[in-house]
Amino acid sequence: AQSVTQLDSQVPVFEEAPVELRCNYSSSVSVYLFWYVQYPNQGLQLLLKYLSGSTLVKGINGFEAEFNKSQTSFHLRKPSVHISDTAEYFCAVSDSRGAQKLVFGQGTRLTINP
Amino acid sequence: EAQVTQNPRYLITVTGKKLTVTCSQNMNHEYMSWYRQDPGLGLRQIYYSMNVEVTDKGDVPEGYKVSRKEKRNFPLILESPSPNQTSLYFCASRASGFYEQYFGPGTRLTVT
Numbered sequence: 167a168q169s170v171t172q173l174d175s176q177v178p179v180f181e182e183a184p185v186e187l188r189c190n191y192s193s194s195v196s197v198y199l200f201w202y203v204q205y206p207n208q209g210l211q212l213l214l215k216y217l218s219g220s221t222l223v224k225g226i227n228g229f230e231a232e233f234n235k236s237q238t239s240f241h242l243r244k245p246s247v248h249i250s251d252t253a254e255y256f257c258a259v260s261d262s263r264g265a266q267k268l269v270f271g272q273g274t275r276l277t278i279n280p
Numbered sequence: 281e282a283q284v285t286q287n288p289r290y291l292i293t294v295t296g297k298k299l300t301v302t303c304s305q306n307m308n309h310e311y312m313s314w315y316r317q318d319p320g321l322g323l324r325q326i327y328y329s330m331n332v333e334v335t336d337k338g339d340v341p342e343g344y345k346v347s348r349k350e351k352r353n354f355p356l357i358l359e360s361p362s363p364n365q366t367s368l369y370f371c372a373s374r375a376s377g378f379y380e381q382y383f384g385p386g387t388r389l390t391v392t
Contacts, residue, residue, distance in 0.1 A: 175320070198379055209284075209370060209383035210323075217379060256322055260379065266330065267338060268313070268381060270322035 168193040168259045172271035179247055180279050187242040187274045189257030199240040200258040200268070201231055210256065216240065217262075227251070252278045282307045284384035286371050292390045293361060301356045301387050303371030310376040312354040313338070314346065316367040317386075323370065329354055330376075361391045 173188040191197065198217050202210040214225025221233040231242045240257060257271040284305045293299055305312065313328040315338075325338030329348040343365055345357040354373075358365060368388050372381040 170322075172322075200379075202383075209385045210372075210381075211383070212380045215379060258323075266311075266328055266336070267325055269339075270315075270324070272320055272322045 168197060168261060168267075168269045170257050170259050170269055170271035172255075172257050172274050174274050175272065176275045176277065178277045178279060181249055182246045184245050185243065185247050185251075185276065187255050187257075187276065189240045189242065189271060191238050191240065191257070191259045193238075193259065193261070196262045197259045198262050199231075199233060200260075201225065201229070201240070201242050202256045202258060202270075203227075204254045204256065204273075206253070213242070213255070247276075247278050249278050249280065251276060282382070284371055284373055284382050286369075286384040286387050288387060289385065290388050292392065294392055295362055296360050299358050299361060299389075301358075301369060301371075301389070303354045303356065303384060304352050305354075305371075305373040305382070306352065307373060307375070307382065308351065309373035309382075310351070311381075312348065312371065312373045313381070314344070314354070314356050315370045315372065316340065317370060318367050326356070326369075361389075363391050365389065366391050 171190045200215045201213040216223045216233045224230045254273045287302045310331045314326040315323040317323045324340045327346040329335045371384040374381045
């Protein structure tokens with residue numbers, strides 16, 4: 167079974183500042199990793215995913231994440247945030263053998279202050 | 281437009297009154313899934329379906345039923361809703377062999 171821990175429930179930052187949202191996972195098998203974003207009153211949208219290959223993954227809206235197998239982490243970063251990045255961000259993991267079940271973290275609410 | 285639709289978007293009901301939340305996708309996806317979202321808990325999987333007539337339990341299936349008679353539809357049934365099923369529900373789908381899930385807009389359910 168897999169589990170995901172997002173280390174911060176809320177992250178406030180100023181506009182144009184860098185941000186890192188932290189995600190750690192546990193699994194006894196190899197995994198696929200995802201970051202989803204949920205804008206207010208909307209469904210979830212995929213930001214980026216790691217399936218294999220390069221450990222640095224680039225996604226939409228200028229976000230990127232780095233897979234670190236030894237530290238079982240998949241932290242999300244953006245060098246300069248905008249007001250429009252205000253949203254809740256979810257890290258998720260699935261078993262790479264079948265990917266039937268997607269396990270989500272608790273979510274991190276990113277608030278951008280002007 | 282490729283999308284996952286859910287109906288209704290908002291529902292207030294009373295304990296014990298059977299209800300169905302519909303989910304439909306127009307992308308010919310094989311895989312569909314239901315999640316509930318609760319504050320501080322993230323999203324938890326209720327049921328999923330790998331294809332027509334193939335369903336399986338997720339992490340929190342108690343109190344829910346599903347069926348998959350057609351590829352495009354995956355309704356969620358609450359036979360006897362209880363207040364602890366008050367939540368925000370999401371349906372999602374993906375194509376076989378691909379791992380990006382497409383989410384519906386959500387259904388906010390309140391059981392009094």
